[in-house]
C-alpha cells in the first residue's frame with residue numbers, strides 16, 4: 175500500500191457512531207439540529223457523506239439538511255483543523271496589538287486568517303470579542319483562553335500543539 179493510499183484509508187469516515195445517534199433520534203420529529211450538532215461533535219465538520227446519512231436516517235430531504243446547515247453559522251461544511259485557534263481582533267485587543275499577532279501567525283502557519291493548514295493541524299480564525307477584554311490581546315486555543323499575548327508567546331503556544 176502506498177503512503178497516499180494509507181492516508182486515504184485512515185481518513186475514511188467511520189459512520190458507526192453516527193448510526194448510533196440516528197438510532198436514538200429516529201422517532202423524534204424536528205431533531206435535525208441536535209443530530210447535526212452531535213454529528214459535528216464527532217467529525218469536527220459535516221462532510222456530504224454524513225449529511226446524506228442524516229437525511230436517510232431522519233427521513234428528511236437532503237435539501238432540508240443543507241438548508242439548515244447553511245443557515246446556521248455553527249455548522250461547518252469544510253473540514254477544520256484538529257486545533258481551533260481564535261484570535262480576537264475586537265477593539266480592546268486591536269489597540270493592544272492583535273493585528274501584529276495576526277500577521278505573525280499567518281506567517282507561522284503559512285495560511286491566511288480563516289483558513290486551515292493543509293495538514294489539518296490547525297484552523298486559524300479572527301473573531302471580534304471573546305468577552306475577556308481585560309486580558310487583551312486574547313486568543314482561544316481550542317477551549318483555553320490565552321491572555322496578555324505578545325506575538326512570541328502566541329507562536330510558542332501554537333508550536334506546542336500536536
Ligand code: FES
Pocket residue numbers: 262263264265266267268302303304305306307308310312
Ligand atoms: S475585544 Fe478582545 S476580548 Fe473583547
